[in-house]
Amino acid sequence: xxxxxxxxxxxxxxxxxxxxxxxxxxxxxxxxxxxxxxxxxxxxxxxxxxxxxxxxxxxxxxxxxxxxxxxxxxxxxxxxxxxxxxxxxxxxxxxxxxxxxxxxxxxxxxxxxxxxxxxxxxxxxxxxxxxxxxxxxxxxxxxxxxxxxxxxxxxxxxxx
Amino acid sequence: xxxxxxxxxxxxxxxxxxxxxxxxxxxxxxxxxxxxxxxxxxxxxxxxxxxxxxxxxxxxxxxxxxxxxxxxxxxxxxxxxxxxxxxxxxxxxxxxxxxxxxxxxxxxxxxxxxxxxxxxxxxxxxxxxxxxxxxxxxxxxxxxxxxxxxxxxxxxxxxxxxxxxxxxxxxxxxxxxxxxxxxxxxxxxxxxxxxxxxxxxxxxxxxxxxxxxxxxxxxxxxxxxxxxxxxxxxxxxxxxxxxxxxxxxxxxxxxxxxxxxxxxxxxxxxxxxxxxxxxxxxxxxxxxxxxxxxxxxxxxxxxxxxxxxxxxxxxxxxxxxxxxxxxxxxxxxxxxxxxxxxxxxxxxxxxxxxxxxxxxxxxxxxxxxxxxxxxxxxxxxxxxxxxxxxxxxxxxxxxxxxxxxxxxxxxxxxxxxxxxxxxxxxxxxxxxxxxxxxxxxxxxxxxxxxxxxxxxxxxxxxxxxxxxxxxxxxxxxxxxxxxxxxxxxxxxxxxxxxxxxxxxxxxxxxxxxxxxxxxxxxxxxxxxxxxxxxxxxxxxxxxxxxxxxxxxxxxxxxxxxxxxxxxxxxxxxxxxxxxxxxxxxxxxxxxxxxxxxxxxxxxxxxxxxxxxxxxxxxxxxxxxxxxxxxxxxxxxxxxxxxxxxxxxxxxxxxxxxxxxxxxxxxxxxxxxxxxxxxxxxxxxxxxxxxxxxxxxxxxxxxxxxxxxxxxxxxxxxxxxxxxxxxxxxxxxxxxxxxxxxxxxxxxxxxxxxxxxxxxxxxxxxxxxxxxxxxxxxxxxxxxxxx
Numbered sequence: 001x002x003x004x005x006x007x008x009x010x011x012x013x014x015x016x017x018x019x020x021x022x023x024x025x026x027x028x029x030x031x032x033x034x035x036x037x038x039x040x041x042x043x044x045x046x047x048x049x050x051x052x053x054x055x056x057x058x059x060x061x062x063x064x065x066x067x068x069x070x071x072x073x074x075x076x077x078x079x080x081x082x083x084x085x086x087x088x089x090x091x092x093x094x095x096x097x098x099x100x101x102x103x104x105x106x107x108x109x110x111x112x113x114x115x116x117x118x119x120x121x122x123x124x125x126x127x128x129x130x131x132x133x134x135x136x137x138x139x140x141x142x143x144x145x146x147x148x149x150x151x152x153x154x155x156x157x158x159x160x
Numbered sequence: 161x162x163x164x165x166x167x168x169x170x171x172x173x174x175x176x177x178x179x180x181x182x183x184x185x186x187x188x189x190x191x192x193x194x195x196x197x198x199x200x201x202x203x204x205x206x207x208x209x210x211x212x213x214x215x216x217x218x219x220x221x222x223x224x225x226x227x228x229x230x231x232x233x234x235x236x237x238x239x240x241x242x243x244x245x246x247x248x249x250x251x252x253x254x255x256x257x258x259x260x261x262x263x264x265x266x267x268x269x270x271x272x273x274x275x276x277x278x279x280x281x282x283x284x285x286x287x288x289x290x291x292x293x294x295x296x297x298x299x300x301x302x303x304x305x306x307x308x309x310x311x312x313x314x315x316x317x318x319x320x321x322x323x324x325x326x327x328x329x330x331x332x333x334x335x336x337x338x339x340x341x342x343x344x345x346x347x348x349x350x351x352x353x354x355x356x357x358x359x360x361x362x363x364x365x366x367x368x369x370x371x372x373x374x375x376x377x378x379x380x381x382x383x384x385x386x387x388x389x390x391x392x393x394x395x396x397x398x399x400x401x402x403x404x405x406x407x408x409x410x411x412x413x414x415x416x417x418x419x420x421x422x423x424x425x426x427x428x429x430x431x432x433x434x435x436x437x438x439x440x441x442x443x444x445x446x447x448x449x450x451x452x453x454x455x456x457x458x459x460x461x462x463x464x465x466x467x468x469x470x471x472x473x474x475x476x477x478x479x480x481x482x483x484x485x486x487x488x489x490x491x492x493x494x495x496x497x498x499x500x501x502x503x504x505x506x507x508x509x510x511x512x513x514x515x516x517x518x519x520x521x522x523x524x525x526x527x528x529x530x531x532x533x534x535x536x537x538x539x540x541x542x543x544x545x546x547x548x549x550x551x552x553x554x555x556x557x558x559x560x561x562x563x564x565x566x567x568x569x570x571x572x573x574x575x576x577x578x579x580x581x582x583x584x585x586x587x588x589x590x591x592x593x594x595x596x597x598x599x600x601x602x603x604x605x606x607x608x609x610x611x612x613x614x615x616x617x618x619x620x621x622x623x624x625x626x627x628x629x630x631x632x633x634x635x636x637x638x639x640x641x642x643x644x645x646x647x648x649x650x651x652x653x654x655x656x657x658x659x660x661x662x663x664x665x666x667x668x669x670x671x672x673x674x675x676x677x678x679x680x681x682x683x684x685x686x687x688x689x690x691x692x693x694x695x696x697x698x699x700x701x702x703x704x705x706x707x708x709x710x711x712x713x714x715x716x717x718x719x720x721x722x723x724x725x726x727x728x729x730x731x732x733x734x735x736x737x738x739x740x741x742x743x744x745x746x747x748x749x750x751x752x753x754x755x756x757x758x759x760x761x762x763x764x765x766x767x768x769x770x771x772x773x774x775x776x777x778x779x780x781x782x783x784x785x786x787x788x789x790x791x792x793x794x795x796x797x798x799x800x801x802x803x804x805x806x807x808x809x810x811x812x813x814x815x816x817x818x819x820x821x822x823x824x825x826x827x828x829x830x831x832x833x834x835x836x837x838x839x840x841x842x843x844x845x846x847x848x849x850x851x852x853x854x855x856x857x858x859x860x861x862x863x864x865x866x867x868x869x870x871x872x873x874x875x876x877x878x879x880x881x882x883x884x885x886x887x888x889x890x891x892x893x894x895x896x897x898x899x900x901x902x903x904x905x906x907x908x909x910x911x912x913x914x915x916x917x918x919x920x921x922x923x924x925x926x927x928x929x930x931x932x933x934x935x936x937x938x939x940x941x942x943x944x945x946x
Contacts, residue, residue, distance in 0.1 A: 034180015100177030101412030142841030
């Protein structure tokens, strides 16, 4: 089947088999390899992208279900090569990543969670960040610096 | 120098990872690429009677299905363990044959039988399921104690009783005598639970064969691509070394599990040659649980004796190490030379004896996982010390302190010679940071909320920087454990450092650049670290055992020494000064005490134009070095954990975790702290959450993230990480290593804290709510009975 959507601001259309997962569409068909696959059971969150502004696990959605949607992957987060999203900057400045494999999913989850809290006018506490990360697994950092990164990124996101 | 040694330089490698531009093996696509899937045994122990591939071959898009007998027939060698361990009776270890694809028997669930090559991942998987294997099921054994019992099912013909080796270290008779006369003896049964390493990037490989060149290329998720090439060539006969290029690009974590050369890489290379296609295989997560080497799985009994003053007189340990169905690459070294040699802990112990029996079972092979033997040793000695202190009515920190080794070098009775350390300083720093003095008040406050609060110590020591090649050779290692480096100063003065170490999260691209920046006064942005490609880097032993600092960076220092010597010669020649008067600082090469100087890049240019260099000097400015360590290094520290237990549910929360580490010289504190955080998280995971579970039929019940409890953000605390360092005398930078300490030191601290809270020392890992609640009920029933 042929499906069409907007990915990182660009219209894309591909012929795919109807059981193609969104993550396969992104990685194998569009060759955007920043979105990763770390498990088979929707547990690890390495594949998180935004679909119509909401964080979703792209391993758990058919590409066909995203027909007509606006998809943002980690590659689409920065305004330009030198103008990174404040959450990306926060992960670097707080050493929020080591091997980097879970990082795109962490950043996409983080930007979504902060945006949700800010839209509701709620402060995002450390406890809230830890709770919100229940769908993302990191094996390297012990989460300490990821939590710090997200708190820092949240403060920077309010100023943009 | 703001970017030199000790500076918190932000990581150079981060930008590509935060923008999705990392390049991991599965991200790469080769021309004419096919996909592999493996037919795996659903039985833990069975004879293969017949394999029918006709239905699989009939599926459109299937290129080929290849099996074990053909692989063996093509001369592909068996997978080997690279470290020979000799039993106490002098006999060699009993290594069972392990073919990359099984030929007659399968010995664990997941054992590979055939490789299916197809046009797509989904066709390959579908076809693998269509391969019909007829089995004769055999009896199964999964536990090491059971496997050693009379009448247990036999895995390998050449390992009677499933015994791989029966090894000992230390002196039995004096240890028994010391324990017999001890004023107090503490004896414990101690189990170290089996873990799955779980780097977030699953293993992956892409094999390409160029028929015209008779040349292979392998992209793989490896911690040591050079060793992979060596082993694939010299032992598995896949290709001669000069016809095989191994590339480990960005690798998403390893923790030991990506040291080894697995059946899948061998089979993909061989199948690429057979089929003429480039072949990609990427593990899924359940496949990772079923095939990535597991860690730990020790069952021990341990006895420690004290005199009337609380001084240790002897330690005796008996350990059964479950190595799984086959011997993985370093599997023999982990429960012997990386374990029993650390049983002396931070203490003066005159008499130590340890017996280790390594055992085959119908489970995934077990090998090094973050810490590798040292967490098991630390867990034995630190649980004994805490428990003994409680039994003797002493403060656990005081009992430890009075037994500390305080003068160095210190020769233990179990090979290791500790070179430096100040264990009391680490303990004091940790106690201050943890406010141990205020613990009683916190405990009382917790009690007012109905919570049981406990505090536990762990004073760990470990051995890193593995290790002098001659020493490990004499202990059975099949390789030397040096490291190599090449420092290339370009004509424009920028520098490339080629290193045999491999970075898969450790931040080498930053820290290695920092030591070059420090030495030559250059910005780190002018320095590029190159690693992970056997066509670029001359050779290397890779990254594991926290060796990249102590060994890998030492090799860079040695190469920089040579570069510096040549730079000084050139500058002295051009500036018409004596070599001894030349100094390098701030990016310039100067004649001390004068205003005569060359800028760094001018020296580079002079070396390459070679118009005006000393007579007889070779042009160019590139030096390489091999560094062989002089000793192990000995990171040590004190960890203090505080927990709160809900007595009604057993739910336990780590409410404070303090670490004071001695890592020697620290290049980048930010990165070192990150390593400690991650290590502690894995240690808390082992202590409270993680456990590989097999049923009696050898089925792994914990083979997905629905079943195996990976630590998540809300399972873990913030960590309070401190350093009280002594310089390591054994290497030029004074480094000890920091990669594994957190995972080594933390499990006993957690369990000691929980057992303190519940008043029952009899608690095994993982201390799940059910386990904690049950242990608490045992105490209550005992109290009620009294």
